[in-house]
Amino acid sequence: MVSIPDLEKNLEKMQQLLNAAQNEVQKKTFQDIIDNLTKQLESEKSKLNPTKAEDLKVDKPSDKDTTFQSIQQSKTETKKQTESKPKSESQKVATSEVKEEEKLENKEEESLPPKQDYAFQGIGILYGKIVRRYEDNDAYYNLISEGKTYGLIYNSPKVKEFLRLDYNPDKDRYVTVYPYLTHFPNKNTPPKLGFTIIAANDNPHLDLKVNEFKLSGFWQFIAVCKCPVISIHRNRKGKGDRVSQLKKKFDNEKLNKKLTRANHVPVLWRDAPVKPFRFNPKLEKDQQGSRYFVEIKAKFIPGREQWGFMELLGEPTLDVPKFYKPEKIPNSKVA
Numbered sequence: 001m002v003s004i005p006d007l008e009k010n011l012e013k014m015q016q017l018l019n020a021a022q023n024e025v026q027k028k029t030f031q032d033i034i035d036n037l038t039k040q041l042e043s044e045k046s047k048l049n050p051t052k053a054e055d056l057k058v059d060k061p062s063d064k065d066t067t068f069q070s071i072q073q074s075k076t077e078t079k080k081q082t083e084s085k086p087k088s089e090s091q092k093v094a095t096s097e098v099k100e101e102e103k104l105e106n107k108e109e110e111s112l113p114p115k116q117d118y119a120f121q122g123i124g125i126l127y128g129k130i131v132r133r134y135e136d137n138d139a140y141y142n143l144i145s146e147g148k149t150y151g152l153i154y155n156s157p158k159v160k161e162f163l164r165l166d167y168n169p170d171k172d173r174y175v176t177v178y179p180y181l182t183h184f185p186n187k188n189t190p191p192k193l194g195f196t197i198i199a200a201n202d203n204p205h206l207d208l209k210v211n212e213f214k215l216s217g218f219w220q221f222i223a224v225c226k227c228p229v230i231s232i233h234r235n236r237k238g239k240g241d242r243v244s245q246l247k248k249k250f251d252n253e254k255l256n257k258k259l260t261r262a263n264h265v266p267v268l269w270r271d272a273p274v275k276p277f278r279f280n281p282k283l284e285k286d287q288q289g290s291r292y293f294v295e296i297k298a299k300f301i302p303g304r305e306q307w308g309f310m311e312l313l314g315e316p317t318l319d320v321p322k323f324y325k326p327e328k329i330p331n332s333k334v335a
Helices: 004-020 024-047 050-056 064-084 087-111 157-165 244-249 253-260
Strands: 121-134 137-145 148-153 172-182 192-201 212-220 229-232 263-268 292-301 306-317
Touching: 004 024, 121 192, 121 229, 121 292, 137 157, 137 172, 137 192, 157 192, 172 263, 212 263, 212 306, 263 292
Parallel strands: 148 192, 263 306
Antiparallel strands: 121 137, 121 172, 121 212, 137 148, 172 192, 212 229, 212 292, 229 263, 292 306
């Protein structure tokens, strides 16, 4: 019986002879002998302990050219496999990873408290008769409610058309409105109150009763009013500073100023959880108090041009919704 060391020596000699072969016949003969010796070597190793056999296992020897070709072939096959691999598979892997990240992000978002959406708002319900301010003019209307007369403003052509076609001065309606107040320099003079009409219905609209309003805005004092107010600005949803977007739509300086003006609604609210902001001209900006954004339900008090607090609809917050800020007109433009 030939031992493993002898087989290895014979195999090494045959490999040397193969490398020195001069013609194809010699190469084939030596290659066949090498193949036979290799099988014998592997057979003898398999008879040993599996662990020892694994340690003693050797690759079939080959010449330098064969080794180089083998390496090159291995690289080529690997490259082909990589190139032949459909791009969709790698995309699928990437997509799968992204989805896993999205799932993780969604779980994190679900664990956080939901973000509250804030918006400036002043909307309510009045009940009364809509009448023409002038008998022969359908461009101006008043609302007569609880014995008081208020001027009505409309911004929508649809509302104007509705008022013209469905005019009935003897009919009481539930009117959805925005408050519109004009304050005067003398704080002892009550503001002029009007309403912007949004809709008129035969039945109650929204989830509000007559004279109830939802008011959302800055809780503060203003110089021209004794009573603290909720200042309601025009909401800004898109990008852009001040009135840049409105200028594209309304190329009119006065109209821009009107559209971006705030409505300062006087509110009687004795036990407010936060104090109304009051600007102090003697203090620096960082020394001023906090100006809170509040959301409440309030009752309109006819004849007093004021509203009385009813219910808190959201916690006061320092988070401020985006809103349009009126542009400051240069002195050269002021007459």
